[in-house]
Amino acid sequence: MTAAALDAAAFLRAARDIIPADRIFTAEEDRSAYDDQMAFPSDAHKPAGAIAPVSVEEVQALVRLANRTKTPLWPISRGKNLGYGGSAPVMAGAVILDMSRMNKIIEIDSDRAYCLVEPGVGFYDLYDALAQKNMPLWMSVPGNAWGSVAGNALERGKGPQPYGDHGATICGLEVVLPDGSLIRTGTGAMEGSATWNLSKDVYGPAWDQMFCQSNFGIVTKLGLWLMPAPEATMTLNLQLPHDSDLGRGVDMLYPLRLRGLIDHDPAWVSYVGIASYVGPRSNWYEGEGLLPEEKGRAIRDQLKIGWWNCQLNFYGHEKVIAAKCDAVMEAIGQHFPAKLTPTTWRKGDDFAGSKAGIPGTLDMAMINWYGGRGGHMGFSPILPADGKAAQAQFERTRKRYAEAGLDYYGAFAVGARSVININEILYDRDDERMANAVPRLMDQLISDAAAQGYSEYRTHISTMDRVAKTLNYGNGAMGRLNSLLKDALDPNGIMAPGKSGIWPARYRS
Numbered sequence: 001m002t003a004a005a006l007d008a009a010a011f012l013r014a015a016r017d018i019i020p021a022d023r024i025f026t027a028e029e030d031r032s033a034y035d036d037q038m039a040f041p042s043d044a045h046k047p048a049g050a051i052a053p054v055s056v057e058e059v060q061a062l063v064r065l066a067n068r069t070k071t072p073l074w075p076i077s078r079g080k081n082l083g084y085g086g087s088a089p090v091m092a093g094a095v096i097l098d099m100s101r102m103n104k105i106i107e108i109d110s111d112r113a114y115c116l117v118e119p120g121v122g123f124y125d126l127y128d129a130l131a132q133k134n135m136p137l138w139m140s141v142p143g144n145a146w147g148s149v150a151g152n153a154l155e156r157g158k159g160p161q162p163y164g165d166h167g168a169t170i171c172g173l174e175v176v177l178p179d180g181s182l183i184r185t186g187t188g189a190m191e192g193s194a195t196w197n198l199s200k201d202v203y204g205p206a207w208d209q210m211f212c213q214s215n216f217g218i219v220t221k222l223g224l225w226l227m228p229a230p231e232a233t234m235t236l237n238l239q240l241p242h243d244s245d246l247g248r249g250v251d252m253l254y255p256l257r258l259r260g261l262i263d264h265d266p267a268w269v270s271y272v273g274i275a276s277y278v279g280p281r282s283n284w285y286e287g288e289g290l291l292p293e294e295k296g297r298a299i300r301d302q303l304k305i306g307w308w309n310c311q312l313n314f315y316g317h318e319k320v321i322a323a324k325c326d327a328v329m330e331a332i333g334q335h336f337p338a339k340l341t342p343t344t345w346r347k348g349d350d351f352a353g354s355k356a357g358i359p360g361t362l363d364m365a366m367i368n369w370y371g372g373r374g375g376h377m378g379f380s381p382i383l384p385a386d387g388k389a390a391q392a393q394f395e396r397t398r399k400r401y402a403e404a405g406l407d408y409y410g411a412f413a414v415g416a417r418s419v420i421n422i423n424e425i426l427y428d429r430d431d432e433r434m435a436n437a438v439p440r441l442m443d444q445l446i447s448d449a450a451a452q453g454y455s456e457y458r459t460h461i462s463t464m465d466r467v468a469k470t471l472n473y474g475n476g477a478m479g480r481l482n483s484l485l486k487d488a489l490d491p492n493g494i495m496a497p498g499k500s501g502i503w504p505a506r507y508r509s
């Protein structure tokens, strides 16, 4: 038994004085349920157990107990962060603090367009609450929306909408610090604050982002800005036919994003991505090795899609968006032989999909691409908004996928100044060849990106140290700052050790 597991056993025993035994999970099948989604069976990230508080006071009591037994905790909201490690901890033997039972929607303000939620609130819960009360608000959802509003925002998840940078729409957190004390960020630091979830202007340092992708506290309430339901939405579907078209795809969009004619980050998605929602691969190809080019062409023909595919959406007052859409069509029309025709949606129309903030799980179908017990892992570097750079990154990445014997699936979300390149590595978790290939591929991709000066925006629990090491400016100055903060806030090293490559002194050596 590891030292962490021994500490955990004492913690889990003593926790029975704090919460009832039916919210403490130590059976083998419970431990395995908090799964790391890795491409091979391994105990590298297996928790010692899980514990599910229902109140802030219980969270505080458990954190104080963890300090006494020196037990590492790993907080999750709903634990659906599948492509980046699921609900498993970085460190084996940690105890999962499963916050999914703290699932109250505390407030929705339809006039000022925000909500305040507990961590266990799922996208479906918030959607239902908005719909039931007929509130004129839209949320932004990720492609696969079975996770939590809070967990996704804390990981800086993305959605295809103007409010699609979920980390950036956080306004005001309540956090249990590693010593068990409770704080509220932003203007919520004032007793009786009237503007906690309304304003990011704050006196002194702003701490909301300090609790994103970090291990400095457990978030127990999260304020999030929502989008006023638009009067109308216009959609333009774009396709480019060749693999070599990504560069022009990026160059045609980012200046329009920069100038505000497009107000979300539209993504160019490779055709295997779209086929994987319809898949599995065996629909088209039963053979070994990479999908042959002629099969790729057959998929594109059958699904009537391009090599690269993108959806542009315009949200708001109908006259305004019609003018924006016209200007965009004029700017990019030369790239498309067939005249672009937008579809317009109005209030009351039957909307579908994440562009309208409607949660769905269709995207998860991608893990069935290879059949078997499917899995996926995200590799997500940030590039400059530059067509040449994006094309080169794509070619480099596809070559590495080919070396690993895996079909390429990438998406490039075009921002005003940068592009987030989300690559999904799809695999069958029980296929030994793939199991061995995936970690090597990830390692290679991280090295390749770093050689270009690109870091990742998010990574899987198994590569958190690896990515943290690439942040090497000033001989790792950022890592030293993170360690300083970690040791000051969490001297016993109980809070999510290893999250984002940040380790407490206790485990650093």
Ligand code: ADP
Binding pocket: 075, 076, 077, 078, 079, 080, 081, 082, 086, 087, 099, 119, 146, 147, 148, 149, 150, 151, 152, 153, 154, 155, 217, 218, 219, 220, 496, 499
């Ligand atoms: P989701 O259910 O939305 O997919 P998760 O619950 O899997 O999100 O959370 C993703 C990651 O975010 C977790 O692994 C953890 O590191 C961090 N996290 C989630 N919830 C909290 C929280 N309430 N406090 C602090 N960190 C959290």
